[in-house]
Amino acid sequence: MPYPLARDDDTRAQAGRSSTAEHMAYLKSEVEKVLARTGASQVVLYGNSRGGNAIRNYIQNGGGDARVSHAILGGTPNHGVWAVHIDGLSDASEFAGHGPFLSGLNQPKNAAGDEVTGPVKWMTIRSDRNDKFAQPDGLWIGKRGVDTGVNYAGPELKGATNVVIPRIDHRETSYSPQAFAAAYEFITGKPPATTVIAPESAIVLRGRVTGLGMSPTDPSSGNFANNLPLAGARVEVYAIDPVLGERKGAAVYAKETGADGAWGPFTAQPDTRYEFSVSAPGYAHLHVYRSPFPRSSDLVTVRMRRIADADKNAPSIVIMDRPRGYLDPGRDKMAFDGQTPPPGAVLGAGVASSTIKPPGIPRAVVAEFNGERVVGRNWPAAENHLSVLELSY
Template identity: 40%
Template sequence: MSIARRTLLSSGLALPFLRRASAQEAPTPILFVHGNGDHAALWMTTLWRFESNAWPRERLMAISLPDPLARADDAVPQPDRSSSAEQTERVAAAIAELRSRTGAAKVALIGNSRGGYPIRDVVSRPEGAAQVSHAITCGTPNHGVYDWEFNAGSEFNGRAPFLRRLNGGASEVTKGVSFLTIRSDNDLYAQPDGRYVGRPGTPTGVTQEGPALRGATNILLPGLDHRETAYHWRAFREQFKHIAGREPLTLSVMPEERPRIGGIVTGLSNGVPTNRPVAGATVEVFTLDWLGQREGDALLSMTTGADGAWGTAVLPAWRYMPVEIVLTVPGHPIAHFFRPHFPRSSSVVNLRPPAAITEAERGAGCLVRLVRPRGYFSWPRDVVLIDNEEVVEKREGVASIASATRSLPAGRAGTAVYALFNEEKLVGRGVPLSENRISVMELTW
């Protein structure tokens, strides 16, 4: 956080803006729904931006759906995966919970990618539409990722029953609900060629206009990738304007003096990510200096219970230092998550064990994975460096990867490792792969 922004808050210069916003009636509660395979933590920066514009924290709710991956065939049960009907049922239950918690008659819904499907399904029904004021889909493949004879039962096929039902009318939105779609020209799931869905050279039958809906306000944000249509500050501005009916007072995240962070540990089942809680996981939280070394004892050290919750770590006041979170889950590599500082509190710092170490990676002395949960890497748009070198995964064209890996010699264990994504710099530390440990450098923005 820059000194100027810290001074703005601490000097009280920001307070007139916050007073002006808080003087209005209570804002509409908002429910956030993540995409395929994801979880609530991806909404963290968006939650911070709404809070920074005086939206009460208790009127913001990001959910983690238990089985976030779609079935191969929507009508055929599949372990650890969900149907469209199951997702709709869970979103409907979350709406009821948020309305009960806030006493509001209606809520607003924002979904990224697959998260837009249950939103549309809920409001397509009279009882759902009566409880929803605004519906925003961000990068949602509203007309399918493809429209072809292959994968005939997939939820993502524009020809399958689910999307045919949602898109079958003269209007594709519901009267009485204010609809907004946000899309980009850099979305790997809105492409005319099947390259990104395993069939290069086969026309998908969709275009970059696939996420738009007849009857909605449709906005194109050029250059953003599939996830950034939900989590980028440009997307936040459109979300805020659509629900609040005015411009946000700030697009930045205003810092808190003593951020408190917590979340749950979820797992992998047969290599498939789930959002079901994991008991018996150990979580340790440390602050670091800019050489990647720990500053004293752990701020928190605990083992999760049946709910998977890992408690709350209180970060030092006004210390904008990196954070290391060590996650130990039996049967998985020990992950040392290296994160930039947390400017605000968050209860959705959810953790999953890393994917298994591949045979190609086992020869490394230290293994470093750089991940970007809220977006993809795109060249030449982005600069992506690990240890001051461009990543080997670099590819030009549509933004399509969200992780990069670098193998380092064993002698780098205990030494600083730096990563750069445009203006966001991370510091981590090499850890010995021989001890079944890996470094995961996780970007925030």
């Protein structure tokens, strides 16, 4: 999806945002490509958060009922992030439970009042009460103390198999081992033999570099996320010392991205930690540190960043980032550069990153989260460097 962010008002065009109709059309096109490439007659669709809106819309209104065998929605706000009028939030948002989009999707489909469209098999996966977008209080939408009209069961759908997993957060409804186990059993009829990632001896990595704004190559076009490829990015990969985070030598891989933003293939060594050094005009020079990769992946995406004006005088900037989940001091054992909890991480699993600005010469910086340990280094912000310690789990 080129522009993954939703419009504030689904009925009005907004730069860098997509409508529900555009989202559905993109999904429909991708499904047709997969069916043509594989020869399959149907697909299984699994969507997290807003992705579930597109799945529901496609199945109900875009002909997807004949193309989809199973639909799994992780943390999708099926009855809204808010379901009553709240000043400052649009009643025409696709996330407004009382708005036209969700009201249309949730119309009863039969005498039993089912909200799902047959003959597709449906599953929802939700948290018991730890999903930031299924809360009775408007804290995480900037409306602390305001009743949202939504409860913890908002992601459930009548007529679906509704699974509740205690304490998982909004992203973990799709990306956690528990969610994988539930989805696997729903599709196959039996539980997985294991939820532990089985390591491979030959690990090949590839991915894309994406940018920001309406146009990735135009810094004046905005700083919001997009999924557009960034051409002309220099990707270098370095093996690093597992304790100090220092480079062990010259780059073990290097490439400048073309029009498709793609990098790779890169053959990684098991149990080796790497720094992904990525630079491009108009962006900060990123230094992304990861845990060793246990298996091959075609989806090692690097989203470029820019240093905010307020941070340009910082000695260095290091971000602890958890793209596949949130940070919850009440649930998780974690530390960032020795600080527990990481700065900015507050109760409620609503924050996915923490930022520090270490002074002094470059040194090792460590991010720890529930047993995962990522080691990196800080770089001088004055020279437009920015470090990201990205958690995999």
